[in-house]
Amino acid sequence: MIGALFSLAKPALHALDAETAHQLTIRGLSLMPISPAPVDDARLSMDVFGKHFPNPVGLAAGFDKQCEVPDQLLGLGFGFVELGGVVPKPQEGNPRPRVFRLTRDEAVINRFGLNSEGLDAARRRLANRRGRPGIVGVNIGANKDSTDRIADYALCIERLCGLADFLTINVSSPNTPGLRDLQGEAFLDDLLARSLDARDKADQGRRKTIVLLKIAPDISLDTLDAIVATALRRGIDGLTVSNTTIARPDSLKEKALASETGGLSGRPLFVPSTKLLAETFLRVERKIPLIGVGGVDSAEAAWAKIRAGASLVQLYSAMVYKGPGLIGDIKRGLLQTLENESTSLAQALGRDASAFAQGRL
Numbered sequence: 344m345i346g347a348l349f350s351l352a353k354p355a356l357h358a359l360d361a362e363t364a365h366q367l368t369i370r371g372l373s374l375m376p377i378s379p380a381p382v383d384d385a386r387l388s389m390d391v392f393g394k395h396f397p398n399p400v401g402l403a404a405g406f407d408k409q410c411e412v413p414d415q416l417l418g419l420g421f422g423f424v425e426l427g428g429v430v431p432k433p434q435e436g437n438p439r440p441r442v443f444r445l446t447r448d449e450a451v452i453n454r455f456g457l458n459s460e461g462l463d464a465a466r467r468r469l470a471n472r473r474g475r476p477g478i479v480g481v482n483i484g485a486n487k488d489s490t491d492r493i494a495d496y497a498l499c500i501e502r503l504c505g506l507a508d509f510l511t512i513n514v515s516s517p518n519t520p521g522l523r524d525l526q527g528e529a530f531l532d533d534l535l536a537r538s539l540d541a542r543d544k545a546d547q548g549r550r551k552t553i554v555l556l557k558i559a560p561d562i563s564l565d566t567l568d569a570i571v572a573t574a575l576r577r578g579i580d581g582l583t584v585s586n587t588t589i590a591r592p593d594s595l596k597e598k599a600l601a602s603e604t605g606g607l608s609g610r611p612l613f614v615p616s617t618k619l620l621a622e623t624f625l626r627v628e629r630k631i632p633l634i635g636v637g638g639v640d641s642a643e644a645a646w647a648k649i650r651a652g653a654s655l656v657q658l659y660s661a662m663v664y665k666g667p668g669l670i671g672d673i674k675r676g677l678l679q680t681l682e683n684e685s686t687s688l689a690q691a692l693g694r695d696a697s698a699f700a701q702g703r704l
Contacts, residue, residue: 349666361442361451361663365406372412380417380477386681387422387674389688391632391654392553392580394478394508398422399688400645400673403636403657404482404511404557405453409460410468417477420670425657426465427482428513429503431495433461434486437518441605444663445597449640450612451660453587454605456518457484462502469506480509482557487519493534497541500554504545509553512538515586517559517606526558528569535577553580558623560585560616560637567619571626582627583634583657584620588612609660613638614704617651621699624652629693640665642676647704652693 356364380397387398401423402416410426417424436458443452459465465481472479483499485492500510514526514534524530535556542554556579558570574582587606595601595611616637624633635653639645640661648656661669681687 349668353666357444357446360440361444362439365442369407369409369411372415375412375415375418377414377475378418381420381671383420383422383674384678386678386687389422389654392509393551394553396422396478396655398674399649399653399655399677400670401425401634401655401657403659404428404513405455406659406662408455408458410465410481413479414472414475414477417479419667420674423478423480423508423655425480425482425509425511426507427511428457428459428484428516429462429465429481429499430457430459430484430486431462431489431498432486433464434459434488443600443603443605445595445600445607445609446664447596448609448611449661449664450595450597450607450609451663452600452603452605452607454518454603456487457516459484462499466502466506469503473506478508480511480553480555481507482511482513484513484516484519485522492522493530493537496534497537500538500541500552501545504542504552505549507552509555509580510542511555511557511583513557513586515557515559517561517587517589526562526566526570528573531570531573532577535573535579539577539579555579555581555583555634557583557586558619560588560612560619561590562619564622567622567626571623575627575630579631581632581634582623583636584623584653585612585616585637588615590615608637609663610638610640613640613644613647617647617704618699618702620648620653621651621693621696624693624696625700639673640669642673642680645673645677646680646691647695647699649688649691650693650695651699652696654692
């Protein structure tokens with residue numbers, strides 16, 4: 344039903360600028376009654392991070408930035424949703440226009456700059472849904488004008504523990520000046536140490552909050568080596584691979600829009616992000632789980648992410664073009680693949696990582 348409604352609404356939404364269309368979408372979801380998520384086939388379930396995910400298809404951060412509609416999104420059939428990014432103090436982000444549809448490429452460029460209503464607003468909304476079912480995470484960042492960005496992450500973790508199932512440390516957004524510098528080995532070591540210490544202190548007497556690290560696709564393999572080594576040494580719970588890219592592939596058809604600054608997401612990100620995912624899987628040696636993000640727009644793409652080493656996958660940009668019906672399409676396609684190949688998600692996990700790392704995608 345909702346897929347059919349999107350087909351009717353898509354021409355009108357795409358006639359608007361992308362940010363206004365998105366705001367209307369969030370508003371429409373907020374008016375929907377909260378309904379239980381559809382029951383998934385047990386073959387799609389995954390036990391990851393000590394939690395039971397009903398299916399491996401999640402919503403990536405950036406869609407529900409202000410933590411307004413997590414339960415409505417879960418009701419669409421996602422196995423989990425990630426909200427945010429949330430930063431301590433409210434900030435407007437970059438000037439509009441700051442998001443662009445590359446329609447012929449099925450891609451998006453954004454330079455939002457972590458626009459956020461701030462930590463207090465996020466806490467209030469998350470507290471109001473306490474006790475409801477569904478796995479919900481929050482992507483966290485640092486304020487643009489912060490003099491101690493690591494302290495910003497620690498504060499977000501301290502105040503969101505107990506209100507979210509997982510928290511994702513975002514050091515890979517290309518739209519906050521200097522943020523990606525925190526992926527450097529010395530900075531990252533300090534960041535993870537202080538962040539995990541904040542989690543451990545806040546979680547005393549409660550269930551442990553999962554802390555993940557989200558990395559950029561535009562890193563060298565030497566940098567990846569350092570990130571993985573630091574993450575494993577500090578005891579991070581998992582890695583999310585990857586954020587948007589600052590690269591502009593020659594294959595892009597929307598040449599004029601491709602010149603806009605910001606992070607590129609959608610179909611063109613699939614190959615580089617999946618290759619990096621495979622490289623990461625080979626380095627972590629199954630010691631921690633991975634979430635695969637970037638260009639997931641079909642069951643085939645989701646299946647490739649799993650074979651590259653992702654225990655879970657996330658999507659966002661493809662929803663702009665294919666709507667919420669895509670969630671069910673991916674789940675049905677995965678089930679058909681499992682049946683055709685007489686296998687399971689666990690058995691397929693990482694089986695083609697070596698080939699994908701060598702570029703044989």
